[in-house]
Amino acid sequence: MNNASLHQFSTLTVILLMLAFYGGTYLMTLGIRKKKEDADAFMVSNHRVGFGIGAASMTATWIWAASFYAAATSGYTYGVSGPIHYGLWGALMILFIYPFGRRFRKLAPNAHTLGELIHARHGASSQLILALSNLLGSIISLMVNFTAAGALVSVLSPLSFQVGVIFAGVGVLLYTLWSGFRASVLTDFAQLVALMAIAVVIIPAVFFAMGGPSELVAGLDNLTAEQADFFSVDAILNQGAPFFVAVLAYAIGNQTISQRLFAVNEDHIKPTFLTATVGYGAIVIGLGMIGLMALTLGIEPLNGDMNNLIPQMVSGYLPPLFIALFFILVIGSLSSTADSDLSALSAIMMADVYGKNIARGKADPQRMLLVGRLTMIIATAVGIVFASFSLDILVMLVFVGALWGAIVFPVIASCFWSRVTNAAFTTSVIVAMVTFCLARFEWLPLTGVIGLGFEVLASIGGGTIIGLMVFGFLGRTAGFIAGVLALVAMLVFATDFLRDYTVLLASLTAYGTSTLVCVVMSLASRERFDFDCIRERVGDYDDHLADEESDEATGDLAPAPLATQH
Amino acid sequence: MTTLFAFYVLIWPALTLGVLVLICRAVLRDRREARRQHRQLV
Numbered sequence: 001m002n003n004a005s006l007h008q009f010s011t012l013t014v015i016l017l018m019l020a021f022y023g024g025t026y027l028m029t030l031g032i033r034k035k036k037e038d039a040d041a042f043m044v045s046n047h048r049v050g051f052g053i054g055a056a057s058m059t060a061t062w063i064w065a066a067s068f069y070a071a072a073t074s075g076y077t078y079g080v081s082g083p084i085h086y087g088l089w090g091a092l093m094i095l096f097i098y099p100f101g102r103r104f105r106k107l108a109p110n111a112h113t114l115g116e117l118i119h120a121r122h123g124a125s126s127q128l129i130l131a132l133s134n135l136l137g138s139i140i141s142l143m144v145n146f147t148a149a150g151a152l153v154s155v156l157s158p159l160s161f162q163v164g165v166i167f168a169g170v171g172v173l174l175y176t177l178w179s180g181f182r183a184s185v186l187t188d189f190a191q192l193v194a195l196m197a198i199a200v201v202i203i204p205a206v207f208f209a210m211g212g213p214s215e216l217v218a219g220l221d222n223l224t225a226e227q228a229d230f231f232s233v234d235a236i237l238n239q240g241a242p243f244f245v246a247v248l249a250y251a252i253g254n255q256t257i258s259q260r261l262f263a264v265n266e267d268h269i270k271p272t273f274l275t276a277t278v279g280y281g282a283i284v285i286g287l288g289m290i291g292l293m294a295l296t297l298g299i300e301p302l303n304g305d306m307n308n309l310i311p312q313m314v315s316g317y318l319p320p321l322f323i324a325l326f327f328i329l330v331i332g333s334l335s336s337t338a339d340s341d342l343s344a345l346s347a348i349m350m351a352d353v354y355g356k357n358i359a360r361g362k363a364d365p366q367r368m369l370l371v372g373r374l375t376m377i378i379a380t381a382v383g384i385v386f387a388s389f390s391l392d393i394l395v396m397l398v399f400v401g402a403l404w405g406a407i408v409f410p411v412i413a414s415c416f417w418s419r420v421t422n423a424a425f426t427t428s429v430i431v432a433m434v435t436f437c438l439a440r441f442e443w444l445p446l447t448g449v450i451g452l453g454f455e456v457l458a459s460i461g462g463g464t465i466i467g468l469m470v471f472g473f474l475g476r477t478a479g480f481i482a483g484v485l486a487l488v489a490m491l492v493f494a495t496d497f498l499r500d501y502t503v504l505l506a507s508l509t510a511y512g513t514s515t516l517v518c519v520v521m522s523l524a525s526r527e528r529f530d531f532d533c534i535r536e537r538v539g540d541y542d543d544h545l546a547d548e549e550s551d552e553a554t555g556d557l558a559p560a561p562l563a564t565q566h
Numbered sequence: 567m568t569t570l571f572a573f574y575v576l577i578w579p580a581l582t583l584g585v586l587v588l589i590c591r592a593v594l595r596d597r598r599e600a601r602r603q604h605r606q607l608v
Contacts, residue, residue, distance in 0.1 A: 032606055045608045050599065052592025053608060059585075080574075182608045189593060196586040203579040213572035279585040286578030293575075 006155055006302065007315040007323045014157040017324060021331055022171030028190055029175045029183040038542040039365035042180035042372055043112040043347040044263040049185060051272055054264035057188035058276035059283075060195065060336035061256050062094055064141065065148030067280075067333065068287045073306040075291030078235035079227025083288025085235050089243035091281035097251035098273035099472035101261035103415050105269065107531055108538040114258040114411070115352040120537035121414050121529065122422035124357055129429050130411065131352040133403040134255040138341040138348075140393060140400060141256075142383035145334040145341070150387060152330050155311060156323070162388050168331070169384040172338045177376055181259065181343040188340070191332040196283060198329045202314065202322060203286045209317035210293055219296025227295065245507050246401070248468060252411050253404030255344035256337075290314075338383075345379045346372035355541065365541045398440065399433075405510040406432035409464055410518045417522065418529040424521035432514035440506035451499040456491070458498055458505050461512030463487030 009017075040046075049057070067090065074082035108117040115134065119127035146165045153164025176183050207216075226234045251257055264272050290313050294301075299316075302308040314326045350372045355363040386393065410425040438444050439454050446454060467483020498505045593607075600607045 032608060046605070049608060050592065050596030052589050052594070052596045056589045056593065059589075182606075186608050189589075193586065193590065196582050200579045200583045200586065204576060207575050213568045213575070216571050216575070217568050275585060275588060278581060279589070282578045282581035282585060286575075286582060289575045289578060 006308065006311050007320055009157045009320075009324070009327075011158050013324075014153060014159055014327075017327055018153075018167050018171065018331070021328060021335075022167075022174065025171070025187050025190065025335070026175040028187055029179055032182055032186055033179055037179060037182075037369060039350065039363075039368040039372075040112070040540045040542050041182055042369055043343075043350060044259060045182050045185060047110065047263060048265045049260075049263045050265060051268040051275075053185055053189055054260060054268060054272040055275035055279065056192045057185040057340075058094060058257075058260050058272060059279040060188040060192040060333070061184075061260070061340040062090070062276065062280050062337075063195065063283060063333045064145055064337035065152075065330050065334040066144060067284045068310055068330065069148075069307045071284045071288030072291030072294070072309045074235075074239050075288040075293075076295045076301070076306065076309055077291075078232060078239055079223050079229075079292065079295060081230050081232050081235045082227075082239065083285045083292060085239040085243070086288055087281050087285035089240060089247060090284060091277045093247050093250045094257070094273055094280060095277040096247055096469055096472060097257055097261070098269055100252075100412055100415070101258075101273070102266075102269050104258065104261060105266050107415060107534045108262075109266065109535065110540050111262050111538045112259070112347050112351045113255060113262075114252075115255075115348065116356065116538050117534060118411065118414065118425075119352070119356045120534040122420075122425050126410070126414075126422055126425040127352060127356060129403075129426065130407060131348050133253050133400060133407060134348055135345065136396065136400045137253055137404070138255060138344045139379065139382060139386075140397060142338055142341045142345075142379060143386040143391075143393065145338040146383050146387035147390070148334050149331065151307065152311075152327065155308065156327060165384055165387045168334065168338065169380045169387075172335050172342065173376060173380040176339045176342045177373055180346055180372060180376075181263065184336075184339040184343040185260075185263070188336045191336040192279075195329055195332045195336075196279070198325045199283050199286055202318075202326060202329070203289060205322060206290055206293060206313050206317055210297060210313075216293060216296050219298070222296055222298050242504060242507075245465060245504065245511075246405075248408050248412075248465060249401070249404035249511075252408050253400070255348055256340040259340075259344055259347055342376045342379060346375045349375040351541075363541050368541060401507065402433060402436040402440070402510045403429070405461075405507050406436065406514045408468070408511060409515040412468055413518060413522070415531075418531065419522040419525055419527065420518060420529075421522060421525045421527055424518045424525065427521060428514040428516075428518035431517045432510045435513045436506050436510040439509045440502060442502065446499040446502070446505070452495065454505060454509055455495050455498050457512040457516070458508035459487055459490035459494055459512065460516055461508035461510065462490040462494070464511050464515040465508075 071083050071086040074086040078085060104114060104117055111117050115127045115131040118130050146168050149168030150161035150164035153159050154161040175187060220228055226232045261269065290310050294309050294313055302312050311326065314323050350368045354368055354371045406429045410428050414420045414425060435457060444450050463483040463486040466486035467479045470482035471479025597607055
């Protein structure tokens, strides 16, 4: 088994599998295609996506190809608790955003992006910071997913890496281009059904083919003490903690999530996101168990590449049919995320860039659609080029991660606290990015008083994260108490210690600095914002929805279409 | 110990199956509702 190579499909088989997948997906979208799409539906469907489609779409979007590989790697590296420390925190990213999502939706029921809400709250500079972070995040995600397609095709067939990248890029673009978000959520459902059905079959199949529970327990002798410990400190510190820090940042910084928050029927936000949390956790942790199985069997990853673990286990223990199913599993997961990224990118360019900053309240819905479709084509081309040339995006990743961390507090505070100003938002993010760079790249020596200063900022960051999480579910007082307790605990335990973990220190510093600057500047301001203004300033771009809403006579104030607002 | 580990590994596909059934039923309900209101599912 250790020396076994992966099963190889013929070129024809892989092409047929890809054609079947992308052809079937494309045919599905023909059923919902309208000759004349409207801009709002292209970005968020009708704001009334049902619970089933919403939950399926959220789950499918959040599961990308890397989820399986990374969960299996975590299981293989950290043993028994490894898959949990990958899948659980990823799932909590979905869970922890919904209380804030309900607030976003209440403030701006007809928004398409979080940036629109921030534009209505603060103006262009804050909105563009958020839009930029969303834009970079989706481009990176797109590139990573296309890369995964290339890697899968090159590993399982004679076809080259570039062929896989181009196939995935063109396939996803074709079925998303015309109907945008509507096509994305509809195909997400089909992709998720395939993905879940395959996961339900593959996990037990590998488990029993390798010898079942008795073989797994016998193989526990191959594990180190840390790997065999369910409460491994090593796993918590190296896998769980960095993910925990990122829980809110990923959720706030990702337009694919906000798009679904604004698309799902408002009454169904909670069940939709709870179901997606459980669905994501179950699939990803389950596939991560294959990494644990490989570890107990003493299997070495082929060519030392951890990404080969799952294909290796499937190839080694199951017949070729299962490898074809695994192929579809990965292509389905990466395509559902990539189409969501395309929809997210197009919505940002349509609403945040064109709608708010170029057309300035006089947006032409048909021109918006053109902007959205052109964005999709350009983004796909950029994703394919970046992926094909395997460009190093590490620096971009580092900056986007920091930016996401820096905007968490200002974005959330802006939606709950009337004193936060545009200057406080913008300044806090910029200062946070500067302090992040100082710590992350060690432009200042992290020793003595300077090191202590950064640890204090990071402790504030830790308090902010815990405080916001508790605040989301239990309210202001509980959140404040939890935040202060976390801050005190961090000051006691992290001082003279955290400086040795530069990445964690820098991330927490970004959170802490933006919180500190934002709070101080807001307290110094005399402005009070009327949150009711947001609902009036953020509306639909096409006429039809305003008509529908007034027909329903719900009693809510339906904002006029932005195309008619002056 | 064997039973515990079997449960630890197999609970995830079982949960996945449960969520799959829940989502499929909900989508069927959404579809019926959409037809009743003469509008598209998405």
